[in-house]
Each structure stands twice: as C-alpha cells, then as structure tokens.
Amino acid sequence: MTDIPLRAQEKIQIVASFSILGDFAKNVGGDRINITTLVGPNSDVHVYTPAPADAKKIADAKLVIINGLGLEGWLPRLVQSSGSKAVIVTATTGIAPRKLGSDADPHAWQSVVNAKVYVANIRDALIAADQTGAAAYRANADAYLMKLDALDREVRDVVGQIPQARRKVISTHDAFGYFAVAYGITFIAPQGVSTESEPSARDIAAIITQIRTGKIPAVFLENISDPRLMRRISAETGARIGGTLYSDSLTSENGDAPTYIDMVRHNIKALTSALSN
Numbered sequence: 001m002t003d004i005p006l007r008a009q010e011k012i013q014i015v016a017s018f019s020i021l022g023d024f025a026k027n028v029g030g031d032r033i034n035i036t037t038l039v040g041p042n043s044d045v046h047v048y049t050p051a052p053a054d055a056k057k058i059a060d061a062k063l064v065i066i067n068g069l070g071l072e073g074w075l076p077r078l079v080q081s082s083g084s085k086a087v088i089v090t091a092t093t094g095i096a097p098r099k100l101g102s103d104a105d106p107h108a109w110q111s112v113v114n115a116k117v118y119v120a121n122i123r124d125a126l127i128a129a130d131q132t133g134a135a136a137y138r139a140n141a142d143a144y145l146m147k148l149d150a151l152d153r154e155v156r157d158v159v160g161q162i163p164q165a166r167r168k169v170i171s172t173h174d175a176f177g178y179f180a181v182a183y184g185i186t187f188i189a190p191q192g193v194s195t196e197s198e199p200s201a202r203d204i205a206a207i208i209t210q211i212r213t214g215k216i217p218a219v220f221l222e223n224i225s226d227p228r229l230m231r232r233i234s235a236e237t238g239a240r241i242g243g244t245l246y247s248d249s250l251t252s253e254n255g256d257a258p259t260y261i262d263m264v265r266h267n268i269k270a271l272t273s274a275l276s277n
C-alpha cells in the first residue's frame with residue numbers, strides 16, 4: 001500500500017445540472033461524494049451554454065443528476081459529446097408535473113413536498129451507485145428530510161399569516177407554480193415557464209391591467225433575470241418592488257440563499273414583508 005490519500009480518490013464523482021440539485025446531493029452524499037455543479041450560483045439553467053470543461057466533468061462522473069421536465073434542453077447533447085457512461089438520474093421522477101398547454105412546468109422544487117421526492121431519488125441513486133455507503137446515505141437523507149418537513153410546516157405557518165386577499169404577487173418568469181399550488185399564493189408572470197423567450201408588449205400590458213384590477217400589492221425581482229422589466233411595471237402601476245425572489249438558482253456562499261433551505265426561507269420572508277401590510 002502507498003500513502004496516497006485514498007479517501008479523496010475514492011469519492012464518487014457526481015455532476016448536478018444546477019445549484020439546487022447540487023445542494024440536495026451534498027446533503028445526501030456528505031463526504032462520500034465529490035459534487036460538481038454545471039450551472040453555478042445566480043445563473044440561468046434554462047438558457048445555459050455548456051463550456052468545453054463541462055464535457056470533461058460529465059465524462060468523469062458516475063452519476064449525472066438532472067431535474068428533467070424539459071429544464072435542461074442543452075444537456076443530452078453535452079452527455080453524448082462527452083462519451084460519458086454516467087447514469088443519468090432524473091430527480092423529479094414520481095412527481096406529477098404541472099402542465100401549461102403541452103409544456104411541463106419544470107420548477108417542481110419550489111414545493112418543499114416535491115423537494116423531498118428529489119432527495120429520495122438522489123438517495124436511491126447514490127445507494128445503487130455505491131452500496132458501501134448505503135447506511136450513510138440513508139442516515140444523511142433521513143436527517144435532511146426531517147429538516148425539509150420542518151421547513152414545509154414553516155412555510156405553511158408563515159403564509160397562513162398573510163391576509164388572504166393580499167396573497168398575490170408578480171414575478172418575472174413563471175417559476176412559482178408549484179409553490180402557488182402548495183402554499184396558496186397566486187403568482188402572475190409576464191414571462192412563461194422558460195426564460196428563453198421575451199414577453200411581448202401585449203403580455204406586459206395584460207400584466208399591468210391585472211395589477212390594477214386585482215390590486216396586486218407587490219412585484220418581485222429574480223436573481224436570474226434582468227430587473228428592468230419589473231422596475232418598469234412597478235413604476236407604471238405603483239405596485240412596489242417587494243425584493244428579490246430566488247427561483248432557479250442559489251446564491252454563492254456569502255449571498256442570501258447559499259442552500260435550498262436558505263432560499264425558501266428568504267423567499268417567504270420577502271413575500272410576507274411585502275404582502276402583510
């Protein structure tokens with residue numbers, strides 16, 4: 001035997017398509033895995049352009065964790081060009097997708113109950129890939145799932161304190177549909193479930209009318225979107241800017257939302273302070 005630190009070398013190489021999945025995997029995999037995230041903090045997974053280095057990351061991975069539901073349209077070609085033999089793990093397997101016309105809404109992680117399904121899928125994939133770590137993955141997942149249960153209760157409590165008539169907001173793109181269904185806040189967005197296409201002048205005019213007739217108190221910025229559209233809508237309607245919501249991406253370590261749990265807490269705090277009075 002040599003003195004090479006085998007522990008570091010033996011870690012299971014995992015690639016996650018974007019930051020929220022990376023955080024789930026970190027919580028389940030602990031120190032048995034080495035996690036690489038393709039779409040980093042404050043970046044938009046809908047319109048990502050893979051870098052040459054991403055193919056190498058995928059080629060070296062044992063598992064590639066993706067959201068699915070059409071979120072990572074750029075990924076199949078990347079996997080193919082990398083020649084990777086990695087197992088592709090679709091973290092939304094088992095979640096009934098919210099449908100918008102013929103499109104599935106990919107933002108299932110915005111319901112904490114769904115986040116638990118993501119975590120269970122990631123746990124099962126890690127166990128299948130690394131049997132030796134099964135007990136560790138189960139213990140880590142159990143501990144994290146308990147935190148998510150507590151988080152889900154917290155969201156319900158906090159939203160429950162917002163007067164019913166004020167539970168409506170404007171967000172930039174339609175990323176909070178699952179949150180809306182789970183927790184009872186109405187979200188209206190000028191941009192659809194993907195950020196790929198810009199809203200039309202007609203879409204924006206319709207939103208402005210809705211804000212006026214529905215007396216919608218606040219509009220929100222997003223960390224992944226250009227703030228100018230929301231600033232304009234706010235100026236035209238008098239609906240105030242309620243802050244920034246984190247929809248599709250975590251922040252860096254020193255930001256407001258370096259983890260999924262921080263992200264959800266940040267969002268409910270921003271929503272309650274803008275909507276409560």
Ligand code: ZN
Nearest residue numbers: 175193194248
């Ligand atoms: Zn999105």
